[in-house]
Amino acid sequence: MHKYFFIFLTLLTHSLTAQECDTEITQKNWKYRVNLSTFISQKEGIDINPNKIYYDFMRMPIGVPFNYIDFIQIKEYKYKEIENNQLLYPAYEAYAKMKQDAFRKNIHINIRSSYRNLRTQQIVFNKHGASRAEKPGYSEHHLLTTIDIRYAGENTKLFLWLLNHAFDYGFVPTYYFRIEKNIRQESWHWRYVGEEAAQWFRCAWRNEINNEINRLSHTFGKI
Numbered sequence: 277m278h279k280y281f282f283i284f285l286t287l288l289t290h291s292l293t294a295q296e297c298d299t300e301i302t303q304k305n306w307k308y309r310v311n312l313s314t315f316i317s318q319k320e321g322i323d324i325n326p327n328k329i330y331y332d333f334m335r336m337p338i339g340v341p342f343n344y345i346d347f348i349q350i351k352e353y354k355y356k357e358i359e360n361n362q363l364l365y366p367a368y369e370a371y372a373k374m375k376q377d378a379f380r381k382n383i384h385i386n387i388r389s390s391y392r393n394l395r396t397q398q399i400v401f402n403k404h405g406a407s408r409a410e411k412p413g414y415s416e417h418h419l420l421t422t423i424d425i426r427y428a429g430e431n432t433k434l435f436l437w438l439l440n441h442a443f444d445y446g447f448v449p450t451y452y453f454r455i456e457k458n459i460r461q462e463s464w465h466w467r468y469v470g471e472e473a474a475q476w477f478r479c480a481w482r483n484e485i486n487n488e489i490n491r492l493s494h495t496f497g498k499i
């Protein structure tokens with residue numbers, strides 16, 4: 277009975293979402309998430325109880341030790357220094373390209389903060405509290421794929437540009453469209469999840485994204 281109901285639900289989901297919103301991606305990237313998790317765990321010494329992992333509304337795990345980066349192998353898990361910060365190589369490449377393309381349109385993207393180790397996150401957590409910072413060990417900033425962008429407040433032209441274009445480079449604003457009300461909306465916080473997964477997020481949030489783009493376009497026009 278349950279099995280057939282699940283199949284029915286799956287079919288229903290598929291018929292309701294467009295092709296580009298393929299739910300298969302949650303399965304497809306599992307292996308890569310686990311690989312990355314191993315890397316981060318070794319680097320950080322973080323051992324998280326799976327029962328305590330926070331899942332988002334798409335049933336995707338958030339924070340350490342999971343990520344959705346597609347098509348990266350363990351040997352490529354090198355990170356690179358950039359703007360006094362650090363990013364995993366695939367995230368760095370995507371960031372560098374996005375920054376360059378934005379610059380051509382006179383949009384300036386700079387990193388305020390990316391990688392934080394356990395100790396740094398503890399300092400942030402102590403300073404800002406649980407409503408404004410994740411517990412040490414659970415921050416996406418441990419992943420080496422997440423950036424806080426300077427001057428990307430929710431009423432800025434920069435945020436409008438990011439909403440229009442950053443998904444194409446594989447970045448998503450993971451803390452902006454979360455439904456949980458106790459978590460602060462952060463328009464400057466963007467996490468690299470890979471182009472494919474970013475497309476999936478864009479589909480899932482398309483109404484919310486369009487509302488924000490419309491709101492900001494009144495002030496800044498079409499960019």
Ligand SMILES: [Zn+2]
Nearest residue numbers: 417423424465
């Ligand atoms: Zn952040």
